[in-house]
Amino acid sequence: MPRLKEKTSSLPLLVETVLGLRKFTSSYKEALQTFEEKGGEEARRYLYQREYDRLLKEGKSKQALAGLLLLEAPVSFGTLAQLFQFPHEHVRDALIECSSVFLTTSENEKSGETLYQLTPPCVPFIKQVSEGLPYFNKLKTTVAHFRKVKSSTSPREAALVVSLERMIRQKQFDQIVLIGKGLSQDDSALINPKVRSLLGQAYSELGQDYREEARKWFKAAEGLGHWDVFMMRRWYNMELLSGYNSREAERICMVVLNDKKLGNRYKSEFLSKLAKCYSFQASSVINADHEKGIGLLRLSLDTYMEALWIGAEAQGFDLTETLSWLEKTAQRFFGAIRDDIEQIFILLEGFTLRKHDIPEAGAMIVLNYLLQAPIPANRKDVRNRLKGMCARTIKKITQTQRVLSDYPGFKMIVYTLEDIRVKAEQFDASTEQSRNRALNF
Helix, strand or coil, X not given: CHHHHHHHCCCHHHHHHHXXXXXXCCCHHHHHHHHHHHHHHHHHHHHHHHHXXXXXXCCCHHHHHHHHHHHCCCEEHHHHHHHHCCCHHHHHHXXXXXXXXXXXXXXXXXXXCEEEEECHHHHHHHHHHHCCCCCHHHHHHXXXXXHHHHXXXXXXXXXXXXXXXXXXXXXXXXXXXXXXXXXXXCCHHHHCHHHHHHHHHXXXXXXXXXXXXXXXXXHHHHHCCCCCHHHHHHHHHHHHHCCCCHHHHHHHHHXXXXXXXXXXXXXXXXXXXXXXXXXHHHHHHCCCCHHHHHHHHHHHHXXXXXXXXXXXXXXXXXXXXXXXXXXXXXXXXXXXXXXXXXXXXXXXXXXXXXXXXXXXXXXXXXXXXXXXXXXXXXXXXXXXXXXXXXXXXXXXXXXXXXXXXXXHHHHHHHHHHHHXXXXXXXXXXXXXXXXXXXXXX
């Protein structure tokens, strides 16, 4: 009897098949052997197909069976509901509909919850029919992600994380907040740093009235050593848009950039965000402390250059927006320095501290502003100073980048400065030029 129960999963049609075979065999042992060798697989296939075809088309039973196939482990009612985002009544209906043929149950010794899984004999059939479902590949991806999260947390929390991440992608931020509010304060899910991160992201998207709540969850996640690019991006945007927390936005950028495993795409993105922080800070101080404001704009331009350089290493990464912000900041910088052209050369010399080349597109933006700077023709002292600064910066670059041909960006700067210096000398040598016009290179 135990073997009969095992081989037929106690399914009436299969038990009946074995009893029928007993008429033509010497024992039940031989009948079971014949069932396994000849009639069992065909009988199972017939039974499973018949029962599968009876499943309600508008229900969730087929999707639940496919999910249990992919999970390959016993799971609770709550886990299924969270994982597939079905209403509880739909999950309940699906389990009831499938239970007589396809499911087996057990009990979680710790929680006392009922756990569900496919009966072993039906697995090959469910695999065959599920792979033809239009949503199977998407479901496969969802379960793979669930398993990844589950490896470091409970199945219930893993299902909750997968569910919240799906709602983040679908921008269902209000729904996420409702789920968070529905969890009791002592619920273990609220200790899960990934759940905290996702709650913070949802609150951050709901406007300024929810910023404090978002900060609370972001800091709680970070306090447990968890963050990812998506969390930090939303946290940064929230702090910068608040208009008064650029220091916190700067700190967020530095946390990301200090991660040695960070790819070039994200490194470039957060360098650009850091540059924007410096630009915001410059706006807040430049009227009260002009020198400090200029220094912050210079730092912003230098950081944008680095973002362009790193971003060029990331295949297919669009740097158009970074270039646009670089140009806007350059325009502000050149407007702010007024007649203090030495600030331009301090900027150019600062680029050499990176110990690598600079992007040509970025260098061209800065040089275009330099070439438009008017130099009074009647001020020989200014021209002499200009020539001296050109020579100084050229020397600085050539000492740092000894083989200039290996550094196209710096080569462009050197050639441009050399051209400016030569034209200034030619101007001084010519007595026919008007003393009252501006010298524009």
